[in-house]
Amino acid sequence: MTLLLCPHTHVYLNSFSALPLKKISTRKIRNSIRALSTTPSEMEQPMRGQRLMEFPHLLAPHKDLMVGLISAVDKRLHGHLLPSSASVPPDAEYYENQSGASQGSLCINRGVDSSHVDFILTSWLHLSLPNGGAMDITNIQGYLKSSTDAPHFQFELVQCSPTYFIFFLDLIPRKDLVLHPDYLKTFYEDSRLEALRKQLDTQVLEAKPYFSSSLYFRNVVSPTGILVSITCEDGGTTERAEEIIRDNIDPIANEVLELWMDSCVCKGGTAAIEENERDQLEKRDRMIKSRAIEMDLSSSMPIQFGQEVADRILGVIRSVFRI
Numbered sequence: 001m002t003l004l005l006c007p008h009t010h011v012y013l014n015s016f017s018a019l020p021l022k023k024i025s026t027r028k029i030r031n032s033i034r035a036l037s038t039t040p041s042e043m044e045q046p047m048r049g050q051r052l053m054e055f056p057h058l059l060a061p062h063k064d065l066m067v068g069l070i071s072a073v074d075k076r077l078h079g080h081l082l083p084s085s086a087s088v089p090p091d092a093e094y095y096e097n098q099s100g101a102s103q104g105s106l107c108i109n110r111g112v113d114s115s116h117v118d119f120i121l122t123s124w125l126h127l128s129l130p131n132g133g134a135m136d137i138t139n140i141q142g143y144l145k146s147s148t149d150a151p152h153f154q155f156e157l158v159q160c161s162p163t164y165f166i167f168f169l170d171l172i173p174r175k176d177l178v179l180h181p182d183y184l185k186t187f188y189e190d191s192r193l194e195a196l197r198k199q200l201d202t203q204v205l206e207a208k209p210y211f212s213s214s215l216y217f218r219n220v221v222s223p224t225g226i227l228v229s230i231t232c233e234d235g236g237t238t239e240r241a242e243e244i245i246r247d248n249i250d251p252i253a254n255e256v257l258e259l260w261m262d263s264c265v266c267k268g269g270t271a272a273i274e275e276n277e278r279d280q281l282e283k284r285d286r287m288i289k290s291r292a293i294e295m296d297l298s299s300s301m302p303i304q305f306g307q308e309v310a311d312r313i314l315g316v317i318r319s320v321f322r323i
Contacts, residue, residue, distance in 0.1 A: 047074055048084045048107040048122065051094040056103075057126045057136050059238055061246035062157065066138050068250070069155065069257055070122060073140075076261045080115035084108055087119070092316045097305045101128035104305070106313060108320050111145065116265055118143040119320055127304050135160050142260065143289075146281040149174050149273060150264035151187055151222070155253055163232040163241055166210055167249055169256055170225030171264070172288070174281055177223070184223075186270050191259060193224035196252050204248050206230050206240075214295060220288060226252070289321045 053070070055063040073081075084093070084107040096103040104125045111117030125137040135158065142153035151171035158166040171193065177184040188194070200207060207228040212218055221227065232240040273281070293314065301310035 047078070047081065047109060049088070049090075049093040049105070052084075052105045052107045052122060052124070054105075055124055055138070057134065058124075058138070059159070059162075059242050059245065061242045061250065062136075062138065062159065065157070065245060065250045065253065066124070066140075069140055069253060072254065072257055073120060073142075073261070076258075077115075077117065077120070077265065080111050080117045080265065081109040081120065082112060086110060087320055088316055092313050095305065095309050095313060097128075097309065099128075101134075102126060102304045104313070106316065108316070110320065116144050116148045116150070116268060118145045121317075121320075133161060140257075142265075143285065144174075144264065146278040146285070147268075147273060148264070149183070149269035149271075149277070149281060150267075151260070152285075153257065153260040153264070155257070157245075157249065159241075162238045164230070165241065166227075166229050167207075168210075168225070168227045169253055170221050170227075171256070171260055172220060173222050174284060180270075183270055187263070188222060188224050191224075191263065193222075193256065193259070196255060197224050197226050200226060200228070200248060200252055204228075204230060204244055206232055206244070216291060217295070286321075286323055290323050293317065293321075293323070 048070075053067065055066055058066070087108045087110055088106055092106050094103070094105050102125075105123060107122040109120045109122075111119060120143075121139070121141045123137075123139045125135075127135045127137070129135060137156065137158045140153070140155040144150055144152060151173050154168065154170050154172055156166075156168040158168075160166065171187060173183070173187070175183045177188075207230050210227045210229040212227070230241075230244060232238075232244070297310075297314060297317075301314060305313070
């Protein structure tokens with residue numbers, strides 16, 4: 001499962017397929033969501049399903065990166081989160097299409113009442129392509145509540161082929177950076193985000209800016225966001241791709257995640273949140289989440305997995321997103 005703020009998966013898939021896009025049905029999918037309060041039995045449950053941590057189709061450094069990021073979240077934020085089983089039923093934790101060629105796994109950890117964390121969504125997708133190849137997408141997304149104005153976290157690594165992949169890493173701003181220069185200074189100018197963006201640009205000569213076809217998406221990301229495509233011309237082998245993921249992407253992704261957990265989750269935002277500001281934050285967050293589903297998932301999921309599976313997975317996500 002992926003929750004793309006960037007619709008590159010949809011664009012890439014449709015470059016291989018002439019299938020017409022289907023519209024998600026409007027039938028209501030009712031999911032039983034447990035109350036957002038922890039009990040001793042809930043705290044003893046595993047934080048996520050076993051299938052998520054398998055990452056069966058990834059290059060070894062890509063799998064190591066994902067396991068490392070998830071482990072960092074568990075170590076730092078364990079007391080902030082409910083088990084994924086409280087939000088994601090077994091038939092959404094792992095799913096596949098009729099042939100089994102396309103597979104996915106979804107984990108959503110809601111935040112406990114006392115935490116600034118709204119939810120953390122982690123997923124992987126293995127998508128078969130009409131040309132006989134496959135695309136692997138991994139995603140970690142951290143959304144905060146309106147009790148803070150601190151940015152959201154977004155990580156996505158898409159392996160389109162053994163030697164071509166797309167990397168997206170950002171702290172998604174929740175305020176207009178022109179109208180709120182103190183917000184820009186606190187979370188972007190005074191952090192290492194710009195230095196890390198430049199570091200990747202300097203160290204990985206194969207990295208080129210990736211321009212989303214969506215002008216809406218370009219307006220959502222921060223000035224320090226990393227969005228690049230990387231093509232490794234090494235005779236079709238994966239050696240260079242593995243090196244870039246291990247030596248360049250891994251340390252940068254881990255540092256940005258640690259920065260988010262420290263400066264955004266644990267320390268909170270720039271000021272106390274007034275009621276009218278809380279309403280504005282919730283409205284902005286809701287619009288971003290709605291567009292993320294509208295631009296990509298509602299059209300690409302039925303193509304890959306069929307309408308029934310797509311409805312089931314999107315129903316779980318919509319219930320957590322409250323849209």
